[in-house]
Amino acid sequence: MALAVTGAGAVAAPAAFSAPAPAAAAATVSCPVGWGSLPEDRTGDPLQPLTGVRTGRHDCYDRIVLDVPGSSAARPVGYHVRYVPALVQDGSGAIVPVAGGAILEIVAEAPAYDPATGAVTYPALAGQPLPGVDLTGYRTLRDAKFGGSFEGRTQLGIGVRARLPFRVFPLDGRLVVDVAHSWTATAAAG
Numbered sequence: 001m002a003l004a005v006t007g008a009g010a011v012a013a014p015a016a017f018s019a020p021a022p023a024a025a026a027a028t029v030s031c032p033v034g035w036g037s038l039p040e041d042r043t044g045d046p047l048q049p050l051t052g053v054r055t056g057r058h059d060c061y062d063r064i065v066l067d068v069p070g071s072s073a074a075r076p077v078g079y080h081v082r083y084v085p086a087l088v089q090d091g092s093g094a095i096v097p098v099a100g101g102a103i104l105e106i107v108a109e110a111p112a113y114d115p116a117t118g119a120v121t122y123p124a125l126a127g128q129p130l131p132g133v134d135l136t137g138y139r140t141l142r143d144a145k146f147g148g149s150f151e152g153r154t155q156l157g158i159g160v161r162a163r164l165p166f167r168v169f170p171l172d173g174r175l176v177v178d179v180a181h182s183w184t185a186t187a188a189a190g
Contacts (some may be wrong), residue, residue, distance in 0.1 A: 095128075129146075
């Protein structure tokens with residue numbers, strides 16, 4: 001490496017070796033507002049079975065999706081979503097341990113079995129992690145347990161970092177629960 005000596009006797013490094021320019025400020029994303037942490041309930045059609053549960057990460061929230069084929073805006077799946085001090089299993093009353101700073105209980109009026117035949121449509125075991133759900137790297141979600149499926153209703157326990165705002169809405173073939181990363185309305189883009 002060659003150094004250049006300037007007229008005043010100072011040594012200057014070539015441009016390729018100069019200090020990097022300061023990074024631009026992180027871009028921010030405007031997040032949805034108006035969510036809360038109070039219970040949300042909706043009555044709906046309890047005859048469509050649950051077939052899957054999946055999750056997703058977004059800039060402002062983490063998402064839980066319950067797949068309920070046959071449900072729609074005209075025939076939405078009913079639900080009861082609320083923060084609870086413990087996940088108490090419907091039917092047995094057993095406590096299901098759920099990790100996290102808060103527990104969000106999701107009860108969908110959709111059995112994990114076919115009501116006509118009794119055949120399992122979502123192969124989860126009571127008190128166990130949700131099949132196929134890996135929450136590694138999520139900012140808000142910490143745990144996801146299957147409470148059970150009892151009398152046409154399926155119960156899930158979602159461990160959340162803290163009691164944070166959420167929203168619930170049905171779409172064709174699914175029920176969506178979003179849990180915000182924070183109570184503020186912006187997030188770093190990423």
